[in-house]
Amino acid sequence: MIQIPDSEILLAIRQGNERVYETIFRKHYQALCNYACGILKDMDDAEEVAQSIFLKLWEQREGIEINVSLKSYLYRAVHNTCLNRLKHLKIQETYRQYVGDYLEETFDSATEIMDKNELENRISNALEKLPEQCKIIFKMSRFEELKYQEIADKLGLSIKTVENQIGKALRIMRTELADYLPIIFLLLLK
Amino acid sequence: MEKYLNKTMNNEQTIDDLLAKYLANETDTHESDTISEWIITSEDNQKTFDHSKMVWDGAKNHQKVDVDVAWTKLNITKKKEVELIDIQEVKPVIKLNWLNDFLKIAAVLVFLFGLWFVAARQFTIPQNDVLTFKSGNKSIEKILPDGTKILLSKNSEITYSKAFVGDTREINLTGEGFFEVHHDAAHPFIIHTQGTEVKVLGTSFNVRAYNAQVQVIIKTGKVQFSKNNDEVILTKGQKGEILANVDTIIKSEVIEVETVTKEKLSSFVFNKMSLSKVAESLSKRFNKDIKFSQDKIKNCELTATFENEKLENIIAVIAETFNLKVDNQVDMIILSGDGCD
Numbered sequence: 380m381i382q383i384p385d386s387e388i389l390l391a392i393r394q395g396n397e398r399v400y401e402t403i404f405r406k407h408y409q410a411l412c413n414y415a416c417g418i419l420k421d422m423d424d425a426e427e428v429a430q431s432i433f434l435k436l437w438e439q440r441e442g443i444e445i446n447v448s449l450k451s452y453l454y455r456a457v458h459n460t461c462l463n464r465l466k467h468l469k470i471q472e473t474y475r476q477y478v479g480d481y482l483e484e485t486f487d488s489a490t491e492i493m494d495k496n497e498l499e500n501r502i503s504n505a506l507e508k509l510p511e512q513c514k515i516i517f518k519m520s521r522f523e524e525l526k527y528q529e530i531a532d533k534l535g536l537s538i539k540t541v542e543n544q545i546g547k548a549l550r551i552m553r554t555e556l557a558d559y560l561p562i563i564f565l566l567l568l569k
Numbered sequence: 570m571e572k573y574l575n576k577t578m579n580n581e582q583t584i585d586d587l588l589a590k591y592l593a594n595e596t597d598t599h600e601s602d603t604i605s606e607w608i609i610t611s612e613d614n615q616k617t618f619d620h621s622k623m624v625w626d627g628a629k630n631h632q633k634v635d636v637d638v639a640w641t642k643l644n645i646t647k648k649k650e651v652e653l654i655d656i657q658e659v660k661p662v663i664k665l666n667w668l669n670d671f672l673k674i675a676a677v678l679v680f681l682f683g684l685w686f687v688a689a690r691q692f693t694i695p696q697n698d699v700l701t702f703k704s705g706n707k708s709i710e711k712i713l714p715d716g717t718k719i720l721l722s723k724n725s726e727i728t729y730s731k732a733f734v735g736d737t738r739e740i741n742l743t744g745e746g747f748f749e750v751h752h753d754a755a756h757p758f759i760i761h762t763q764g765t766e767v768k769v770l771g772t773s774f775n776v777r778a779y780n781a782q783v784q785v786i787i788k789t790g791k792v793q794f795s796k797n798n799d800e801v802i803l804t805k806g807q808k809g810e811i812l813a814n815v816d817t818i819i820k821s822e823v824i825e826v827e828t829v830t831k832e833k834l835s836s837f838v839f840n841k842m843s844l845s846k847v848a849e850s851l852s853k854r855f856n857k858d859i860k861f862s863q864d865k866i867k868n869c870e871l872t873a874t875f876e877n878e879k880l881e882n883i884i885a886v887i888a889e890t891f892n893l894k895v896d897n898q899v900d901m902i903i904l905s906g907d908g909c910d
Contacts, residue, residue, distance in 0.1 A: 401640065408636050416630040426634055430643050435899050437647055443899060456900045463858050502627045520593055521625070522632045527595050545593065546586030552624045553585075553617075 385449045392440050403449065404433055411457050413503065418461040428464065432456045505555035509548055516541055517548035588618065592625040698731035704744075707877060713740075716751035717758065768793040837875045837883070844869045844904075847887070855880040858901035865908030866893065 391399040408429055415425035432453060436443070445452045509517060516534070519525045520541075527545075531538045584607065590596045591604045608618045702711050704721040711719045714733045721727065725744025734756055742762040750758045750769055760767040769792050792803050801820055837854075839847055845867035848859040857880065861867050869891050875883050884902060888895045893906035 404640060404643070405636055408639055409634055412634045413630045413632075416632065417627075420629070422632045422634065426639060430639060430646070432900070433643055434646055439899050442897075459858060459900050463852070467853070502624070503631045505624075506628055506631050517628075521628050527590070527593070542586045542590055543583075545589040546583055549589040549592075549621055549624060550583075550585040552628070553620050556624060557620075 385445075388449060389443065389445060392436070393443065395440070400437060407450065407453055408433075411453060414454060415457050415461050418458070419464065424464070425461075428457055428460050432460060501556060501559050502552075505552045508555065509551055513544045513548050513551070516544040520545055584617075585621075588621045589625075592622060699728055700731055701726060701728045713738075713751075715753065715756075718749040720747040722746060765794070765796045768795070836877055837873075839871045839873050839875075841870045841872050843867060844871060844887070844891075847871050851880060851883065859884075860901055860903050862903055862905035863908060865910070866891070866904060866906050869909035 388399055388403060392403075411429040411432070412422065412425045415428045416422050419425050419428070435456075436453075447455075506514070506517075516530055519530045519533070520527070525533070527538050527541045530536075531541050534541075587596070587600060587604055587607075590600065596604065608614050702721070703726045704723055706723055708720055708722050711721060711727070713719065713729070715738055717738070719727065722745035725742070725746055727746065728741040729739065736756065738753070738756050738758045740758075740760055742760050748760075748769075758769050760769075794801050794803055803820065837850065839850075844861070848861070848867075851857075852859050871887060871890065873886065873890070875886070881897075884895055884897075884904075887893065888904065891906055891909060893904045896903040896905070
């Protein structure tokens, strides 16, 4: 796979190259949404934020000056927008546990955001590594927020099986992430 | 751990099943109690619980989104924004934008701007009652008797007969306006400007004719563009140009059209307000973060009134007042300076 340097990507976008713009959108969108969801706790809001970042990138493409990598830039923009949104929603207390001092703090370097992102990648990987049925059932519970009974009904299984599968998912992921969980802890306490 | 559990519940249920159930809010009272007891039994248990919770919370962020849907949504929003840019930001350079071809927007935009001076044609209105409508330093909106909406740019003027709708609907324009013509095929809408005529049938378009240079660019729809004896029909993606002293219209292809828009304007009154509070107000209204490089700037007190101003202008005034430097970025504005004491 050929890697195009960021400077060329930015130049293309600045010149209004929609195809390049679409490529970076498709490349980063999912991950940026995941990142935003981590702060906002809601995927719909997260998508809105990610979209607004890309929209601004396009609208202001001519005047844009990026000194960090494109990826860092996008994450930082998403990060700031999310915090801003939280302030507006005045739900600081609810998220203080997770976000902690992030509300007052601004990242000094793009690398701080990147480190946290590595973590997110691992969680994503761990999730994908789950056995098929286990993964499906876990996702139905966690993402679609279905009750155990609803999942059991939908898949024609017993509740016991659903319980086992989700428990198994939890155990597998916890084991996968064992090395990194202490890090998550540190980030939370910061 | 397992032994402990076997004492209190079904053999088949492991601690992870119970933890997951607990985190998913599916436990009954008895199960919740069991878990609570288990957690406080040892440090290790507490740790396992904390880790489980982290995994549980963390997983939520990894829902798959539909990138295709998102891209489509983004494009629709993007196009709306493109159509609505302030005329001051319009550049004469025509950029390649093949996405236009995918647009399903029904609105027709016609963009005229002057190239150079041509003797103005006299336009006589049958009735005696003639109405004039002028804009001053800012753009204003006007609705004509037939429902046609015009967004007049600064320093522009339209004139039309009071009765307005006859066999045709005619209007005189100097300057610039964005028109959304009410569809009425039986009564063609005609704009007279700088010696040229633009005839439209239920479309929306932007006309700019500050001097005698006239250029018409069609985004969608159809327009008849004429001067004296020369007449062309222009359709989507085409441009018609009239040069002075030559009665021929030059037709060519263009791709992107830029037009007038309603920039977000707001009014504020600040009375000895600290810049930190000012920034908060502005951020909220314009939805853009405003930050200060030096804390002492936050204490500067601003007394000023802004009426229907863009964020850019307001920031410029503030910067001027307190001798601040403005760093305008994509997602925020950063102000820096020496403070006020």
